[in-house]
Amino acid sequence: METKIFKPDQVSEAAELIKQGQLVAFPTETVYGLGADATNEQAAGNVYAAKGRPSDNPLIVTVSSIEMVEQFAQPLTDQVKQLMTKFWPGSLTIVLPLQPGKLSKTVTGGLDTAAFRMPANQVTLKMIATAGVPIVGPSANTSGKPSPTLAKHVYHDLNGKIAGILDDGPTQVGVESTIIDMSTAVPTILRPGAVTVEQLEAVIGAVKADHHHVKANEIPKAPGMKYKHYAPSAQVEIVDHVNDFQSAMDWAGQQREAVGVMATDDVLANLQLPANVEAFSLGADVQSATHLLFAGLRHFDLESAVKVIFAEGFANEGLGAAYMNRVDKSAGGMHFTNE
Template sequence: MSHVTKDIAAAAAALRDGALVAFATETVYGLGANACDGQAVARIYEAKGRPSFNPLIVHVPAAEDAFKLGRFNADAMKLAEVFWPGPLTIVVERADDCPVSKLASAGLSSLAIRVPGRESAREFLQLAGCPVAAPSANISGQISPTMAQHVVTGLGERIWGVVDGGTCEVGLESTIVSCLGETPVILRPGGLSRERIEEGLGKPVDFQTGSTNDPISPGQLASHYAPNAAVRLNAKDARPGEAYLAFGKREPEAHIVRNLSPTKNLNEAAANLFAMLHTLDMLGAETIAVAPIPDEGLGVAINDRLERAAAPRD
């Protein structure tokens, strides 16, 4: 039965033995499994109901551990040096002797790797003693969890348990940058803005727009991060019966209202996004109307999540 614990050592031992264990990073809670154990990785897909062609991010406690798993070119090395530990995932070619299950990378020759910024997450990874595949700890396509209770509510008895790390401070998944070609490409916007990445690298990066049904990294499916409620974007007012997700001081009358950031702070909005979608879903909203969000800085990542949440579902 899934339970919430603060015993990192016990959780790490359970993961090492093949169990699924959720843990907090600075971005969202990840659903961890021993990345070198194909059966454990398969249990992630099973628990999440996740499409098997959607690759997973492998988490390690230090950059030195990442360098053993993949082939880092100059750009990848620079990104690791400047932004790790932190909310950045780097996609590189797998090393010839990479022990990570091919299932974790959906059979691709590349690997998505991250060193999380939160110290407790790195301690958990260190105690686990193996690379840890860890997508967001939620049912595939639903809202990503930023609190331990979100994980318990969503995954329940499907997993061993959750290491309670409180609330995730960033609240958006990591930015994913591919270093497979001559120019780095942002595959998924996230907790690290394009501007900061370009400043750190000292050169421009490309940005892959749109979604795909043949992704080379997590978070590229069209319908993703979706609550049960329908989502209506760029809504300046709420229609009768709609819940409203506000941004800024203006809060129109609505059935239920939550505000991502009354002061229009995009960092605050990013940290609140998934938790507030969870709340509105839990309160039974059939449609969530969302205020316009500036498409700049972290607003790019917020809009990316919202567009996926609003995408038509099969």
């Protein structure tokens, strides 16, 4: 299969492929997603195959309007409507109970709920509206690899496996959306993202976070809760304290292989980098670091032959919760220690 690259003025061509049951990667403000007609069970199943994704990992349903959600979900509560009014289009995914039989188990992972999102990207919203159906929208990468923030990242992973890529340039946020479960008695954050706990609570009151480990025989309610994610070929190690970075560099200088380091500019400016260490700037602060995290992991995966990547850690609060969630999964929980 030839994977065609579509520009924003070719939205109608991309939408036609969706209507034909083909797979088309699409841009959002967070990362690139992999789209297929969510009402076409075979097309949704092909998404799992293209990504190498476990079949019990549910797919996000991406929509262009609230009316599209109402075709599939149970009647929306006042709290859900408040969230949609405040954060849609945007980086919030909402898990909702479904009307019976409206979406296939292939999309839902066998659950009676589904996660819905309306991304803040006009090109993609136009494609969905033109196709006339919601699309599934997991990240457009090989399952487990860093999420794509550029069309070329999608092409690297999925060239020949999907029909097209709708290229709208680099994404703005850089990590996937916040996922909140509104099918439970207390609204529950299943995945932190650009929309923070504080922002959610300002709209609907108290929410809680779900940190439980999803068991082998348990179906996760949302992506990213069960399987290792965001992992480049190199081993990532989180450096929790700025004072430990030089120790990490001293260790790196003793290795025969190349080593990567991802940190903010202030940290990099004060490090003595050995000749075998390549630095990738995460910018000035946690906001830029969150935006650039996947780009950095992809850089070392595609353009450098490093064996280890040291990544800066941040306080696990606000936007830092989203950053730490992703970098911890990419590292498999490994943190640098100088002991």
